[in-house]
Amino acid sequence: MSLLKVEDLKVHYPIRGGIFRTVVDYVRSVDGVSFELQQGETYGLVGESGSGKSTTGKAILQLTKATAGSVYFEGKNLVKLSKSEMRVYRKDIQMIFQDPYSSLNPKKRVLDLIAEPLRNYERLSPSEEKKRVQMYLDKVGLTPESIHKYPHQFSGGQRQRIGIARALTLKPKLIIADEPVSALDVSVQAQVLNFLQDLQEEFNLTYLFIGHDLGVIRHLCDRVGVMYRGRLVEEGNSEDILSNPQHIYTKRLVAAIPDIRPEFRDEKLKIRQEVKREYEQNSATFFDHTGRPYDLKKFTDSHRVALP
Numbered sequence: 545m546s547l548l549k550v551e552d553l554k555v556h557y558p559i560r561g562g563i564f565r566t567v568v569d570y571v572r573s574v575d576g577v578s579f580e581l582q583q584g585e586t587y588g589l590v591g592e593s594g595s596g597k598s599t600t601g602k603a604i605l606q607l608t609k610a611t612a613g614s615v616y617f618e619g620k621n622l623v624k625l626s627k628s629e630m631r632v633y634r635k636d637i638q639m640i641f642q643d644p645y646s647s648l649n650p651k652k653r654v655l656d657l658i659a660e661p662l663r664n665y666e667r668l669s670p671s672e673e674k675k676r677v678q679m680y681l682d683k684v685g686l687t688p689e690s691i692h693k694y695p696h697q698f699s700g701g702q703r704q705r706i707g708i709a710r711a712l713t714l715k716p717k718l719i720i721a722d723e724p725v726s727a728l729d730v731s732v733q734a735q736v737l738n739f740l741q742d743l744q745e746e747f748n749l750t751y752l753f754i755g756h757d758l759g760v761i762r763h764l765c766d767r768v769g770v771m772y773r774g775r776l777v778e779e780g781n782s783e784d785i786l787s788n789p790q791h792i793y794t795k796r797l798v799a800a801i802p803d804i805r806p807e808f809r810d811e812k813l814k815i816r817q818e819v820k821r822e823y824e825q826n827s828a829t830f831f832d833h834t835g836r837p838y839d840l841k842k843f844t845d846s847h848r849v850a851l852p
């Protein structure tokens with residue numbers, strides 16, 4: 545059984561208009577997404593800004609309500625659970641957020657920030673709690689004295705480590721990491737990513753990585769799903785996706801990876817030329833991963849990013 549199975553997930557937000565604020569249309573943020581994650585696997589969800597990646601993550605955690613579809617976690621459909629039933633599962637699925645600057649309450653000390661989720665589930669004495677927090681600080685490479693400090697006293701990379709320690713305290717099975725390094729300096733990014741990989745081994749974690757940068761995702765992920773406008777347009781093994789992208793949007797993401805490997809440069813050049821040709825001809829028919837036809841003309845017209 546998969547640890548997580550997302551089936552035909554849809555999240556539509558109503559757009560209201562007119563003096564009576566009636567629903568005139570819907571933003572189809574997630575529009576029929578399906579994928580599975582096995583225990584211990586790292587799955588990457590990539591796509592440009594607004595493609596629906598974060599909404600998918602939030603809908604898995606039931607932080608946003610699914611309009612339709614199912615989210616099975618260890619075989620249980622989370623969409624059907626009541627708030628109190630969901631509490632049990634919320635412990636098993638934790639989220640690491642993009643921005644370590646805004647996701648930590650600046651008025652709270654590290655002790656309280658890390659212990660907060662713990663307090664919702666366990667009754668520990670202050671000394672036990674302190675010990676537990678210090679153990680996780682040690683796991684993420686921060687000193688025991690850090691517990692007395694406030695978020696602003698740390699660097700970006702250290703703050704992200706605090707966020708990670710916070711996510712770990714409840715011993716989750718699945719971690720949803722929403723752009724965990726994109727707000728960090730490039731020099732710190734690799735450090736945090738390697739560190740997340742080490743933690744995966746130590747705690748037997750399963751990761752759902754959300755990001756726009758296929759270059760980052762490919763280092764970490766066994767499999768990748770490419771999202772475009774609320775749909776998963778391509779899915780596969782990371783290396784296969786990189787060396788042989790099928791969908792035009794995936795090709796664009798591959799072409800955008802900054803890479804100094806010479807053998808990859810040639811590959812990228814080929815992909816760039818191919819993308820350009822396909823755009824120019826504008827006649828090819830594309831299909832998303834479920835076999836639904838894709839209108840390239842519409843795709844081209846609506847695409848915000850300039851051609852490579």
Ligand SMILES: Nc1ncnc2c1ncn2[C@@H]1O[C@H](COP(=O)(O)OP(=O)(O)OP(=O)(O)O)[C@@H](O)[C@H]1O
Nearest residue numbers: 557571573591592593594595596597598599600756
């Ligand atoms: N609460 C909401 N109400 C209405 N529309 C929303 C809401 N949340 C998200 N959206 C819209 O849904 C679409 C998908 O947003 P989402 O944040 O999931 O994309 P994303 O791929 O994660 O982008 P980013 O990388 O910028 O976070 C966007 O068009 C966004 O404006």
